[in-house]
Amino acid sequence: MKPRIVFVKTPDPRGIVDTLTEGLQKSLSARNFEVKVVEPTQENIQQIVNEIIEYRPLFTFDFNLDGLIFAEKDNQQKILADIIGNIHVSWFLDDPMIHFTKLKSALKSNQLLYLTIDIEHGQWLGSMGKNVAFLAPGINPADFPPPNVEKEFDLAFVGPVTDPDNIELAWKERFDEGLFGFAVELGRMLYRNPDMPVRYASGYLLSQYNQDFQQAMIKFQQEREDEFLQYLTEITIYAMHLRRWNIIDSIEDFEINVLGPVEGETKDNVVVYKHIISNKDIISFLSKTKIALLSHPPFIPTGLAYTVFASVASNTLTMVEERLSSKTFLVDGRDLVTYHPVDSIEIEGKIAYYLEEAPKEREMIAKQGRDTVFQNHTILQRGEFLANMLNDIIEKASQSEGNGKAPEEKLN
Secondary structure (H helix, E strand, C coil): CCCEEEEECCCCCCCHHHHHHHHHHHHHHHCCCEEEEECCCCCCHHHHHHHHHHHCCCEEEEECCCCCCEEEECCEEEEHHHHHCCEEEEEECCCHHHHHHHHHCCCCCCCEEEEECCHHHHHHHHCCCCEEEECCCCECHHHCCCCCCCCCEEEEEECCEECHHHHHHHHHHHCCHHHHHHHHHHHHHHHHCCCCCHHHHHHHHHCCCCHHHHHHHHHHHHHCHHHHHHHHHHHHHHHHHHHHHHHHHHCCCCCEEEECCEECCCCCCEEEECCCCCHHHHHHHHHCEEEEECCCCCCCCCCCCHHHHHHHHCCCEEEEECCHHHCCCCCECCCEEEECCCCHHHHHHHHHHHHHHCHHHHHHHHHHHHHHHHHHCEHHHHHHHHHHHHHHHHHHHHHHHHCCCCHHHCCC
16 A cells, blocks of 8 residues: 655745745655645544545655644644654745744654755754654745746745844834843844854853853743744844845945845845745746845854745746755756845945846856756755655665554664
8 A cells, every 4th residue: 555645734925935836746655655734623624634634644744843743642632643653744835933832832743854955953953852753844946937038027035034123123113122132142143153053153142241141041941932933033134135125235336136025225236026935936036037135044053945946947047145065966067156134345346246247147147056056956956855755754664564563663
């Protein structure tokens, strides 16, 4: 009998989950998996639970733990995978810390496998004794227009973007002086150091403070862990907007088309397309743009977010922050162009070079980048990797059961 997997699909206004689910379905079906997709709502959740129980899948799958289903057994709320004995796989497309409230409710279960797009994320989950594997994002080729789309725009910047002064003003109303000062200083450290994970940066910066403040912060983390991680999340978002705002504010000589909402007063050369937020609309715009300028959240130290692959696949020369660990996937000067986020002279200089002095080189890099992504970084290829991973789990589980081990040991 074919191994069965159920994709638990949840709403995503950007449409990324939809396209990745579609690609994984195709890959796993081609690898002899029987695939089913369910879409739970508040109204149909009991029906969905019954469907899954009746279907008896070996695996359930979701993104960012958004499809994790709880059911009642022995008057206790438990993860459905713990009740029916299957493995639930969740693919985090950003930092699991953002989803800690959901993650915390699942930490006691041994029936979960977490996939992460960043090695540092996996290390954090692994430190909690969780089962983790790395799976980089990939694009669905069906989402992209042909490479010969006419270029209508010179420069696009993928948002959203918020003036960091607005964030600081809001913090002053919520945080005491110590928390406010630490948040601003940590955010600026992350801004200056794109490769530095927030959890490491937080510990390092805290060691520079006096002992009383260190003890207070440690107590904050230990006694109110959810709030502390939300605090770090807000700081990381602040660092992201600090970078993005300073980049678009520093560019003088070119019109910048920002995709997504912008909060704050921008210069006259900034054109905002606040409603372009979906994966489909962003790809469509980038395919008509000569240069795409990306600045990714510090949540992803490697810089290997989905948007990087999608931008490169759109046949636009993509400029991204330089990250050491991402160079094995996409090569600087061949597939894309890198920059340092605090060097505004370098950023505008490279924009000018590729727009005005080297259009042929720009087109060559854009074409090679698209070819590289289509050849090596599609969701269909990621599905192949996932299929191998799941088959390994099935094989190890069979061996464990043959040796008389308990079912919950099968992932370890």
